[in-house]
Amino acid sequence: MKNRTLCLSPWRIKPGMILAKPATRQDGAVLLAAGTELTADQLEHLRQRGCEALCVGMPENRGAEEIRREVDQVEVRVRHLFRGPGSAARMDLAAAVVAYRRQGAE
Amino acid sequence: MxxxxxxxxxxxxxxxxxxxxxxxxxxxxxxxxxxxxxxxxxxxxxxxxxxxxxxxxxxxxxxxxxxxxxxxxxxxxxxxxxxxxxxxxxxxxxxxYHSAPPFDAQRLWLHSLGVAVCAREIAIHAGLDAESAFTAGLLHDIGQLLLFAVEPAAYAETLGAKGRLDISTVDAEHSCLGLDHAAVGAALARHWSLPEAIVLAIGGHHAPEALPDHELADVVHVAEVLSHALDLGGAPDNLVPELSELACARLGIEWDEFAARFPEIDARFDCICLMLGL
Structure with missing residues (x-):
């Protein structure tokens, strides 16, 4: 089955989930490698070391139509948030947020 | 009035x-x-x-x-x-700090936590003190609470105008009250004897360009805009305010590069809301 990658707070992650990207500290040092199946002890250790975001692989249960609908929804929401005129910096931010949200929904 | x-x-x-x-x-x-x-x-x-x-x-x-x-x-x-x-x-x-309706203090604190989390990440990116940035972010809208406490009817009218006209809080405050929560918040922070850097950051978070190169005001301004952009707190009428190009440049922020931190910001915000039961 196809997997999707989700980035979550370690507080949301349950033992048994598999790291899709390495777990790193804020200074970039790798604490656990991608592919590790997380245990309760490891999760507790990561939280104590100040790791606050982990990317894990989850089975993709959505169909193509549902994915497309979710992508449309996030794009509509971001366009709504950025309604009205703005500076070039605001437009750059809008583009970065659309790309990030689209990637998260796909 | x-x-x-x-x-x-x-x-x-x-x-x-x-x-x-x-x-x-x-x-x-x-x-x-x-x-x-x-x-x-x-x-x-x-x-x-x-x-x-x-x-x-x-x-x-x-x-x-x-x-x-x-x-x-x-x-x-x-x-x-x-x-x-x-x-x-x-x-x-x-x-x-609570409040009576129509002022939604819970929503204000969710937003303030979002700004605090963003401010922390921006400070780290810019090589500035992360804890001062978090604190300034948490307190940046304290002026709204004082305005509502002092003039509840007038501030309720201001919030009504904001929703009706789909304008920013600051624009609604200028048009209805003749002053804004940033100035009020800075005065309150000074009255509370908070560190001057935090006073200036609260006062300058909507107009950092008025301050000559004040780093913490730049951080809180950009964090305020980013928290709206990432929809942290998710108010239905959320509107991303104007973003100062000068503040971004002074902090060395290029959005296509800084976007690599967005997942961490989302996760950190989620984490602190969970810990606070919000």
């Missing part, structure tokens, strides 16, 4: 409860490298709401020990000083 005067609003600042002692202690020791977990735990011990929240957070974070963390010292060791500071500041402030 006629325009409000800053000095008249400030003359009634005592309508809000004083800043809790534990917050003052944290602010006083932000740059003190000798400040340690034990000293902080000693100060926190006198605030039962903060102790309860820290124990809950420590128990939730420790699978193996769940339900068994029953001392403040153990909780502080488990969570680490950075998280203890964040939870303590947020609990002491969020639990203390």
């Amino acid at each position: 006629s325009a409000l005067k800053l000095e008249d609003v400030l003359a009634r600042a005592d309508i809000l409860p004083a800043l809790p002692q534990v917050v003052r202690h944290i602010l006083d020791t932000l740059r003190d490298e000798r400040a340690n977990a034990e000293l902080l735990a000693e100060r926190i011990g006198s605030d039962p709401a903060v102790v309860a929240r820290l124990l809950a957070a420590a128990n939730a974070s420790a699978y193996g020990l769940a339900g068994h963390v029953d001392s403040l010292r153990q909780a502080v060791l488990l969570l680490g000083i950075e998280k203890v500071r964040a939870i303590t500041l947020a609990t002491a402030i969020v639990d203390r």
